[in-house]
Amino acid sequence: MREFDTPDSLTSGVCRPGQNEIWFRVRMAFWDECHGVCTGVTNATPDTELQPEWANPDNPGGQKRELLLATSSAVSDNVMAITGRHELGHVLGFAHEHERFDLADPGCTPKWGWRTLTPPDDLSIMGYDSCDGIANNQPRLSPYDRLGAFxxxxxxxxxxxxxxxxxxxxxxxxxxxxxxxxxxxxxxxxxxxxxxxxxxxxxxxxxxxxxxxxxxxxxxxxxxxxxxxxxxxxxxxxxxxxxxxxxxxxxxxxxxxxxxxxxxxxxxxxxxxxxxxxxxxxxxxxxxxxxxxxxxxxxxxxxxxxxxxxxxxxxxxxxxxxxxxxxxxxxxxxxxxxxxxxxxxxxxxxxxxxxxxxxxxxxxxxxxxxxxxxxxxxxxxxxxxxxxxxxxxxxxxxxxxxxxxxxxxxxxxxxxxxxxxxxxxxxxxxxxxxxxxxxxxxxxxxxxxxxxxxxxxxxxxxxxxxxxxxxxxxxxxxxxxxxxxxxxxxxxxxxxxxxxxxxxxxxxxxxxxxxxxxxxxxxxxxxxxxxxxxxxxxxxxxxxxx
Ligand SMILES: [Zn+2]
Missing domain, CATH: 2.130.10.10 (YVTN repeat-like/Quinoprotein amine dehydrogenase)
Structure with missing residues (x-):
């Protein structure tokens, strides 16, 4: 993440994979890849890697792992840090925490029957702020995020x-x-x-x-x-x-x-x-x-x-x-x-x-x-x-x-x-x-x-x-x-x-x-x-x- 490309270069993506022993590429997203409520997205997760829609001329089969940041995440260091940590949570295999809280809101409905590691965690970096029950603007991994990773x-x-x-x-x-x-x-x-x-x-x-x-x-x-x-x-x-x-x-x-x-x-x-x-x-x-x-x-x-x-x-x-x-x-x-x-x-x-x-x-x-x-x-x-x-x-x-x-x-x-x-x-x-x-x-x-x-x-x-x-x-x-x-x-x-x-x-x-x-x-x-x-x-x- 430290070496990631400059936000104003949409054709970025030149970080050498493996440079920091992180086996995915970090780049700014094109508009159609991530915009609106999407501030970041990655295919380096167990359920999204190898998905064909991730294919592009640079990544023909979609197999290369990527972590994309929307320009909206570049508004401040804080938002960039939150987005980066959230996406890195996906890379570690973590699902969305808000799905454990708000069953009524369709945008917050569970998609996967993932295994849980800790009690429901309103402080999790893996929660969407817009969903009920989730604390806003958590700038760090929560204690349960860290415990789950442990x-x-x-x-x-x-x-x-x-x-x-x-x-x-x-x-x-x-x-x-x-x-x-x-x-x-x-x-x-x-x-x-x-x-x-x-x-x-x-x-x-x-x-x-x-x-x-x-x-x-x-x-x-x-x-x-x-x-x-x-x-x-x-x-x-x-x-x-x-x-x-x-x-x-x-x-x-x-x-x-x-x-x-x-x-x-x-x-x-x-x-x-x-x-x-x-x-x-x-x-x-x-x-x-x-x-x-x-x-x-x-x-x-x-x-x-x-x-x-x-x-x-x-x-x-x-x-x-x-x-x-x-x-x-x-x-x-x-x-x-x-x-x-x-x-x-x-x-x-x-x-x-x-x-x-x-x-x-x-x-x-x-x-x-x-x-x-x-x-x-x-x-x-x-x-x-x-x-x-x-x-x-x-x-x-x-x-x-x-x-x-x-x-x-x-x-x-x-x-x-x-x-x-x-x-x-x-x-x-x-x-x-x-x-x-x-x-x-x-x-x-x-x-x-x-x-x-x-x-x-x-x-x-x-x-x-x-x-x-x-x-x-x-x-x-x-x-x-x-x-x-x-x-x-x-x-x-x-x-x-x-x-x-x-x-x-x-x-x-x-x-x-x-x-x-x-x-x-x-x-x-x-x-x-x-x-x-x-x-x-x-x-x-x-x-x-x-
Ligand atoms: Zn997410």
Missing amino acids: YQYTWARRHALMMGGGSSIENLAYDSSGRAGIAWHRPWDHEIELWTSAGSPGEPLEFHASHHCLSGNQGACKGDVVEHARQRPSPLFASGMAADLDVLMLGPGVGIDDVIQNNKNGIFQPQPIAIDGYAIPVIGSFEHDIDDELLLYRPGPEEDTLVVFDADGGISSLPLGYSDYAIPLVGRFRGFGGGGNDIIWYQPHHNTLHVWQWQNFESFEFWENGPDDAKSIGLSPLTEYIPILGDFNGDTFTDMFWYAPGRVTDWLWESASTQEAILFSVFPHDVDGEYRPFVGDFDGDDIHDILWYAVADEVDGVNSVIWYFDDKGGHDVRIFTIHGDYTPIIGDFDDDGCSDVLWYEPTAEDGSSPLWRCLPGERDFACDPPVIHPSQGYPIGNGGAY
Whole structure:
């Protein structure tokens, strides 16, 4: 959007597709394409892409994805921003929110039987202002917009730090050697490409690759591309060791298989697991044993399920219920003493927090605390927060940094928990600007740091920075410029206790991604030769802050 064509040029559309890793073209609409009540329109949605009426001389079959903005949307930055966000919501697959409110007005009548992600939301960017029940001129994504996006796209994320007893290693590891690895999901080739880091400390980073069919077969991998592409992989410790992590392939809805890829020393074997409907995988070690359990969270009143893995490969489940709509934050808030993970449920719309503190190992009983108003501990209502989990003072207890993009106060919550209760000491911080935060230990002092990656804002001279935390929760700042739009993969790839960065660039024409090798104690990186990354793959469990 930043690079989009000048509004006065109706023949615009010269933005290079993929330039910012957004695979559609943004241009001003011709009058017959979008006018009147239409301020913007896109065919980059599940129900409009490939529609023949989108064909034009520049886009013969109509298959190219486009996002068109009417000249009327150029009246002000505010209208342009609202329109842009609304259309980008469609790109993410979101339907119109007003259709859930006003059944009488024909212009606001439901067209599709879409699946709902949150309660009806009058603040949604996906609502038409002209329809009853919708708040006008919402300049931002609403809390439920963000929550719905989290539910739909959370599956790839998993912090090694949160991996229960296994979290004494802070990297995703797969081949049982304990060396950090990257498992690339490559659905078009029906495989996981497994990278295991091999370089020694002080030497250039190196990876060994091996290929594993999702079917478990040897030789050429076969399978259903649509099924494999729709499965959502998450690393988890279901069997074996923490150093040969398994992968949950969650098939959303009905008709797509759910599978655990059981990993033994880097060899995957699929094991079917029956999971009904749509569920958010909440993975953690809830029995304070070393392996993980899987909470299948179905937001709202629908019953949730806790899936327990036995040492002999058996799977059992028991019903649980969390009836609100919230982001589950799984962390080692009580440190290693308590063994495993607890859950803090953050409800962004009502701005409340609800704590589940596991108590009884065998029967999975837990203490509940809340819901409590998060305002009383600093979080403002209707404000976007990105909770960043890490150990920011090196005491092995999971802390949380509540990052509010923009000028709102941010909060560092340092865990001051005991075995009996989860408690935080709260400190205000001031992170101006918009960043994507990534957690790692970028100086090798066993205290987590935050890489604030400015991505597009670097164009405007904003720098990316690393906050190097100390054992008091204070931090030093060092500026880095990155110059590009990457998906950073963070791990200790040379086993020196210091987090390296693979700047994954899926659109790079030469198929390579830059590598930064962390220099322990120096708060700096060496630039190693770029690596050729797998084509049409993405790293399982990476990305994001929580
Ligand atoms: Zn729309």
